[in-house]
Amino acid sequence: MRRVYLDHSATTPVDPEVAAIMMTYYTEKYGNPSSVHGFGRETKQALEQARNQVAELIGAASREITFTSGGTEADNLAILGTAEALRKKGKHIITSCIEHHAVLETCEYLEKNGFDLTVIPVDEEGIISVDEVRKAIRPDTILITVMHANNEVGSIQPIAEIGKLAKEHGIVFHVDAVQSLGKIPINVEEMNVDLLTVSGHKIYGPKGVGALYVRKGVRIVPLIHGGGQERKRRSGTENMPGIIGFGKACELAGQRMADDAKKQIKLRDKLMNGIVERIEYVKVNGPVGEKRLPNNVNVSIRYVEGESLLLSLDMLGIAASSGSACTSGSLDPSHVLLGMGLIHEIAHGSLRFSLGRQNTEEEIDYVLEQLPKIVERLRMMSPLYDQVIHSKQS
Amino acid sequence: MYTEKVMDHFTNPRNVGEMENPDGVGEVGNAKCGDIMRIYLDIEGDIIKDVKFKTFGCGAAVATSSMVTEMVKGKTIDEAMVISNAAVAEALGGLPETKMHCSNLAADALHKAIGDYHDKQQKKE
Numbered sequence: 001m002r003r004v005y006l007d008h009s010a011t012t013p014v015d016p017e018v019a020a021i022m023m024t025y026y027t028e029k030y031g032n033p034s035s036v037h038g039f040g041r042e043t044k045q046a047l048e049q050a051r052n053q054v055a056e057l058i059g060a061a062s063r064e065i066t067f068t069s070g071g072t073e074a075d076n077l078a079i080l081g082t083a084e085a086l087r088k089k090g091k092h093i094i095t096s097c098i099e100h101h102a103v104l105e106t107c108e109y110l111e112k113n114g115f116d117l118t119v120i121p122v123d124e125e126g127i128i129s130v131d132e133v134r135k136a137i138r139p140d141t142i143l144i145t146v147m148h149a150n151n152e153v154g155s156i157q158p159i160a161e162i163g164k165l166a167k168e169h170g171i172v173f174h175v176d177a178v179q180s181l182g183k184i185p186i187n188v189e190e191m192n193v194d195l196l197t198v199s200g201h202k203i204y205g206p207k208g209v210g211a212l213y214v215r216k217g218v219r220i221v222p223l224i225h226g227g228g229q230e231r232k233r234r235s236g237t238e239n240m241p242g243i244i245g246f247g248k249a250c251e252l253a254g255q256r257m258a259d260d261a262k263k264q265i266k267l268r269d270k271l272m273n274g275i276v277e278r279i280e281y282v283k284v285n286g287p288v289g290e291k292r293l294p295n296n297v298n299v300s301i302r303y304v305e306g307e308s309l310l311l312s313l314d315m316l317g318i319a320a321s322s323g324s325a326c327t328s329g330s331l332d333p334s335h336v337l338l339g340m341g342l343i344h345e346i347a348h349g350s351l352r353f354s355l356g357r358q359n360t361e362e363e364i365d366y367v368l369e370q371l372p373k374i375v376e377r378l379r380m381m382s383p384l385y386d387q388v389i390h391s392k393q394s
Numbered sequence: 395m396y397t398e399k400v401m402d403h404f405t406n407p408r409n410v411g412e413m414e415n416p417d418g419v420g421e422v423g424n425a426k427c428g429d430i431m432r433i434y435l436d437i438e439g440d441i442i443k444d445v446k447f448k449t450f451g452c453g454a455a456v457a458t459s460s461m462v463t464e465m466v467k468g469k470t471i472d473e474a475m476v477i478s479n480a481a482v483a484e485a486l487g488g489l490p491e492t493k494m495h496c497s498n499l500a501a502d503a504l505h506k507a508i509g510d511y512h513d514k515q516q517k518k519e
Contacts, residue, residue: 305428307452311396311404325428326452331496333428345425381410381456383432383448384425 003317004363008202008295009151009179009354010321015204015252018245022206025241033238034229043240050247054211057250058177058196059187066212066233067243071178071199073223074212075102075145077234078174078195081220082143083110086172090140092116096128096157097339098150103176104335107145116140125287126155126340133162143172149180152323152336152352153286154296156184163192172218178202178210182253183261183293194218200242204357205249209242256357261294264355267364271353272297274368279375281388285337285350295355298323300337300346303385304378309351312374318367323350345384396453397487403457408464411446417514420506422499429455429496431503433463437511440471447503454493458482458500471508477501 005013014022025046031039033047048062055062068074083093095107097119111117118136122128128146137144144166149156159175166173174195177186182203188196196213200206214220214233226235276282281302286292301309306324313320323334325348332338333347342350353367379385396404413434423429429451436444445467449459462482466474479501483489489498 303450305451305455308404308456311401311453315401315405324452326454326493326497331427343426344428348425348428381407381448382450383421383430384450386412386448 001317002366003319004359004366005319006353006355006359006363006367007319007321008356009352011201011207012204012356013358014201014206014245015249017252018205018248021248022241022245025244029240033240034227043238046244047238047240050243053247053250054198055213057181057186057254058198058213059189060196060213061216063231064188064213064216066214066230067238067246068210068212068234069208069239070201070210071100071176071197072102072210074197074199074210075100075174075176076106077212077220077223078197078214079103079106079110079143079145080223081233082172082174082195082218083115084221085219086142090138090142092118092138092141094118094120094133094136094141094144096120096122096146098122098126098128098152098155098336099145099147100151100176100178103145103147120146122155122339124341125291126150126153126285126336127287127291128157128162130158130161130165134165137165137169137171141169141171143174145174145176147179148175148177148186149184149293150286150336151179152334152350153298153340154179154293155286156180156291156293159193160191166194167192179293182250182257183295185257188213188215195220200246200249203249203253206242206245209239209246211246260357264294264359267355267359267361268292268294268297270361271355271364271367272299274364275299275371278368278372283342283346285340285342297353297355298350300342300350301375302346302349303382303388304375305348306333306350308378309349309374312378313367313370316370316374318370321352321354323352324348395490396457399485399487400453400457400489403460403486404453407447407456407460409444409446409460409467410448412448413444413446416446416507418507418509418511420503420508420510422503422506423451423455425450427496428452429499431455431459431500433459433500433503433507435507435511437471442466442469442471442474447500452493452497454489454497455499457486458489458498459503461486462500462504466504471511474504474508477504 306322
């Protein structure tokens with residue numbers, strides 16, 4: 001069966017070049033980088049090279065990079081680590097209503113444990129207003145945590161402006177950049193970011209590895225205690241194959257970003273416009289144009305439900321995702337779509353396609369050929385669509 | 395995630411459609427929660443002669459709707475009344491745990507349609 005992968009915001013395949021270099025760190029260069037001997041020195045050097053590769057992609061110094069087990073750990077380390085370090089200074093944290101669960105749940109955990117939390121709303125395009133952040137700042141605010149680009153609707157946030165604001169007020173600023181890394185430029189200096197989360201498996205690197213950028217001079221308390229690796233910020237023997245792979249993936253992302261973006265924007269717009277042209281009662285979720293990630297398409301298809309769409313697409317080999325309740329594992333649809341003001345029934349019918357390096361125009365044509373048939377079939381089953389047909393006839 | 399039988403009923407749902415002048419109609423769920431099931435009954439004597447459904451919802455919602463229509467066709471009203479949501483799920487070879495409560499309502503829709511039939515009968519008398 002034909003297979004078309006359009007779920008790159010969930011995860012990406014590992015680039016063959018990345019996989020090849022990782023393999024040598026399993027079977028040949030297996031030394032522990034903390035060891036004194038040659039085996040250890042060899043991997044220690046490679047570890048520092050990988051750190052440099054990650055740092056370069058975000059405009060940081062390599063000593064500011066702490067490797068973690070992934071984006072979720074990096075988010076936890078940034079938020080819990082700052083809260084712990086600054087709890088005597090203040091207990092107020094600001095975040096947004098469209099953050100990834102790794103940020104939202106961590107902030108809510110702190111709220112349950114004596115911290116104050118302000119959750120900033122977004123506009124209908126899924127973009128945070130800098131003014132709202134300004135209004136939320138209090139004398140005891142210690143941390144602002146806002147994502148660079150949203151994983152569901154691809155909305156790019158005004159990070160540099162929020163960063164400027166945070167700097168003026170002396171507030172630590174954390175940014176989850178898991179979805180934007182390798183897709184749009186990131187520069188921690190220009191953006192005035194203090195802490196930045198990145199992850200390997202969204203950029204054609206391996207799963208199980210990520211990093212937290214920690215600006216020189218910013219103090220965080222570690223979550224994991226032990227042998228003092230990673231400048232005492234994250235103990236535990238380094239995941240060398242993962243780190244090497246992540247470093248290589250960052251290097252490749254830096255080289256390919258402009259070309260990837262150009263190609264994917266073309267496919268993105270073809271897919272998004274094609275869906276709107278071919279299917280009635282469709283709403284585009286998120287911004288259009290430059291405020292949207294190059295690889296994100298998100299639409300709500302009215303009168304049908306997201307999981308049914310996904311299953312039907314899957315039977316044709318097309319992989320996508322949805323913000324419907326059925327796929328979120330709760331009774332409510334996506335908090336991001338609800339946060340943007342969508343009503344439940346429209347959020348239930350949402351469909352996300354996230355493009356990647358290997359997607360072709362021909363694959364987009366295939367989706368555009370199949371999707372209208374799927375929607376037609378599901379709508380013929382839908383009691384909600386009856387009303388539309390009946391009102392059309394009368 | 396889903397059994398083959400669920401996928402079969404989702405892909406090739408039985409008895410999809412509406413009915414002109416049904417003897418009973420039952421609807422459960424709402425668009426807010428993401429599932430709506432509507433069942434139409436054609437009843438002769440006390441036998442369910444024909445049954446149709448329309449469903450907005452996930453794979454489990456469609457499959458349970460389809461399955462329940464298959465289970466009740468040709469049955470008496472009394473036999474239909476004892477079909478439970480759990481029995482529908484079982485007939486499909488089981489449903490994922492998370493679907494047992496939110497999307498397994500087809501028997502409720504059926505019972506509601508039978509209730510509607512009884513109401514209509516009473517009004518006639």
